[in-house]
Amino acid sequence: MAGHIQDRWFKTETDATGKTCRVKTNRHGCGMRYRARYVGPDGTEKSKSFRDGQKRLADKWLAQIEADMSRGQYMDPAAARTTFKQYAERWIAAQSTDVATRTTAETRLRLHAFPYIGSRPLASFRPSHIRTWLRQLEDAGLASSYRRSIFANISAVLTAAVDDGLIPRNPCRASSVTAPKPSGERVTPWTAEQTFAVREALPARYRAMVDLGAGCGLRQGEIFGLPLAAVGFLTGWLHVGLQIKVVKGKAYFGLPKGDKERDVPLPEQVGQALALHVKQHPPVDITLPWMRPDGPLITKRLIFSGPQGNHVYRSNFNINPWKPALAGAGLIQQPEDGGPLPSAREHGMHALRHFYASVLLDAGENIRALSNYLGHTDPGFTLRVYTHLMPSSESRTRKAIDGLYQATSEGEGSTATAQAA
Numbered sequence: 001m002a003g004h005i006q007d008r009w010f011k012t013e014t015d016a017t018g019k020t021c022r023v024k025t026n027r028h029g030c031g032m033r034y035r036a037r038y039v040g041p042d043g044t045e046k047s048k049s050f051r052d053g054q055k056r057l058a059d060k061w062l063a064q065i066e067a068d069m070s071r072g073q074y075m076d077p078a079a080a081r082t083t084f085k086q087y088a089e090r091w092i093a094a095q096s097t098d099v100a101t102r103t104t105a106e107t108r109l110r111l112h113a114f115p116y117i118g119s120r121p122l123a124s125f126r127p128s129h130i131r132t133w134l135r136q137l138e139d140a141g142l143a144s145s146y147r148r149s150i151f152a153n154i155s156a157v158l159t160a161a162v163d164d165g166l167i168p169r170n171p172c173r174a175s176s177v178t179a180p181k182p183s184g185e186r187v188t189p190w191t192a193e194q195t196f197a198v199r200e201a202l203p204a205r206y207r208a209m210v211d212l213g214a215g216c217g218l219r220q221g222e223i224f225g226l227p228l229a230a231v232g233f234l235t236g237w238l239h240v241g242l243q244i245k246v247v248k249g250k251a252y253f254g255l256p257k258g259d260k261e262r263d264v265p266l267p268e269q270v271g272q273a274l275a276l277h278v279k280q281h282p283p284v285d286i287t288l289p290w291m292r293p294d295g296p297l298i299t300k301r302l303i304f305s306g307p308q309g310n311h312v313y314r315s316n317f318n319i320n321p322w323k324p325a326l327a328g329a330g331l332i333q334q335p336e337d338g339g340p341l342p343s344a345r346e347h348g349m350h351a352l353r354h355f356y357a358s359v360l361l362d363a364g365e366n367i368r369a370l371s372n373y374l375g376h377t378d379p380g381f382t383l384r385v386y387t388h389l390m391p392s393s394e395s396r397t398r399k400a401i402d403g404l405y406q407a408t409s410e411g412e413g414s415t416a417t418a419q420a421a
Contacts, residue, residue, distance in 0.1 A: 003038025003065070005058050034058045038065055040076060048077070073168055075123065082166065084125075085118035088157045098254060099292045103247045108150045109157075112137060117154075122166050125158070127174035134180065147180040155179075186388050189358035190351055194329055201328030203321050206312075208277035209304060213352025214359075215270035217374050220349040221245060222256055224312045227300040228283045231266065231274055238266040240375065242300065246314055250293040253300065256375055264373045278303060286311045322349065357382075358389045 009028045014020050032049035036058040040046050050058040068074040088109050095102050116133050117125075133154075137147045155172035162170050171177065190198075199210040212218045212226065221243035230239040241261040245254045255261065284305040289295040306312050323341040326332045332344045353374060360370050371382040 003036060003062050005055060005062070006035040006037060007033060008035055009033045009052070036062050038062060041069065041074060042076075046077065075165060075168060077123075081121045081123065083118065084120050084122060084157070085114050087122060087161055087166065088113070088118075091157050091160050098245075098259075100245050100247050100254070105153050108153050112140075112142070112150045113154055122158075122161050125167065125171045127171045127176050130154075130171050130174070130177050134177075138180075143183060144180050145183040148182060151179050187354045187357075187385060188346075189354040189389065190331075192355075194331060195352070195355050197329035198325050198331070201325035205277075205281045205307075206304070206317075206321060208273050209349075210352060211270045211273040213349055214355045215267050215273075216264050217353050217356040218264075219243065219257065219353065219375070220314065223349070224302075224304060224314065224317075225253060225300070226303050228278065228303055229301065231271075231303070233266075233271055233275060236266050236268075236271070237263050239263050244288070244311060244314075247293055250289075251311060251313070252289040252291065252293050252295060253298060254291055258375070258377050260375050260377060262372060262375050274303065281305070284309055318348070357386050361386060361389045 008031075009025060010022045011025050012020050013023050033052040034050040034055050035047055036050065037045060037047045048058075048061060050061075065074070092102060092106050092109070095105070113133075116136055117129060120129065134147070134151065137150065142150075151172065155170060158167065158170040158172055161167050172179075195210065195214050199207050202210065209223050212223050213220075216238055218226070218240060222240050225242045225244040226240075227242060230241065232238060239261070240256055240263070243254055243256050244251055246252075281304075283301045283303050285299050286302045286305065287297050287299040288311065290298045302311060304312050306316075323332070323344070326344060326347050327334050327341055331347050332342055334341065357370060357374065360373070367383050367386075368379045370386070371379040374382060376382045
């Protein structure tokens with residue numbers, strides 16, 4: 001037995017003759033009678049009280065505790081009463097990922113998990129609760145891809161709870177729970193005309209950003225944080241090892257996404273555009289924290305800067321001048337009432353990377369090389385995103401089959417001619 005049962009209504013005493021007898025305690029008839037006690041794996045005593053007449057239940061409870069310990073399935077009853085929100089907040093604080101990733105996870109949980117399942121004790125979770133929560137997210141109108149990201153965060157929290165021995169299994173991984181599917185929307189890259197129209201619609205100090213995005217595949221933060229020393233005008237290579245990140249309105253220097261530095265080919269035309277930009281808009285020394293908003297300060301000589309001589313602010317840039325440039329290129333419509341320009345997530349600066357990928361694939365570049373240039377950690381991800389932009393596979397299929405039929409037809413024609421002769 002993992003512990004013992006204490007009867008708090010009676011106690012055993014020894015009289016003057018040495019005999020033992022049971023006598024009533026001062027708690028007799030008041031409160032819970034039986035107290036089941038055991039020592040947990042962590043060395044601390046645990047207990048649970050039962051009413052009068054429930055000794056059999058107390059014995060059964062202790063027997064179950066002993067069985068769970070022997071099978072390695074023991075769950076601390078007190079810890080299992082921890083709510084999802086309490087545990088998730090501790091989980092976020094303990095993450096060793098960069099501050100931007102932690103902030104993103106915290107935002108998703110705070111907005112889309114805590115209001116629905118935050119107050120539920122961990123031990124009470126069932127797959128049905130996850131299914132209901134997923135339906136609530138869907139009814140809220142969230143995009144499938146975003147719901148998938150939120151689901152991944154919640155599943156990670158519950159997996160950690162399993163590892164910590166708070167719950168026996170992760171309800172997100174039950175066979176009856178279906179994770180939100182990827183959006184399935186295919187990337188539709190801009191045409192060359194649209195790309196250069198956006199470039200021309202931007203102020204002169206920002207036009208070379210389009211060259212870096214469409215000609216080298218850089219992300220927005222990598223363009224904003226590109227130092228002059230990273231551009232190999234003579235070598236024909238560009239080193240991507242820095243970006244500007246923003247967390248809760250505070251900017252800082254950090255490594256590229258996934259901490260993955262890379263080198264990408266610098267096309268001659270892009271190099272010339274950058275050289276002209278540097279001549280017309282000299283680089284500026286920018287000092288920001290390193291790796292986190294409160295990190296040590298470092299200074300980089302950046303190619304791009306704002307009108308006031310500071311770094312380019314993402315939120316300001318996206319509103320103006322980027323949106324007006326999209327309108328100037330005809331990618332979004334200017335409201336007739338003169339109101340604010342509409343949102344256009346599909347036409348963010350990431351569209352320049354899609355254009356870059358489409359050009360390279362059309363030229364016959366292989367997926368692995370493209371994945372390296374884009375800074376993806378998995379070539380399989382690159383393939384899944386851009387496989388539909390590989391028209392050469394269809395043309396090769398048609399050409400191979402047509403060639404086979406043509407050769408067979410010609411062979412049969414030769415045989416028939418010989419027989420006629």
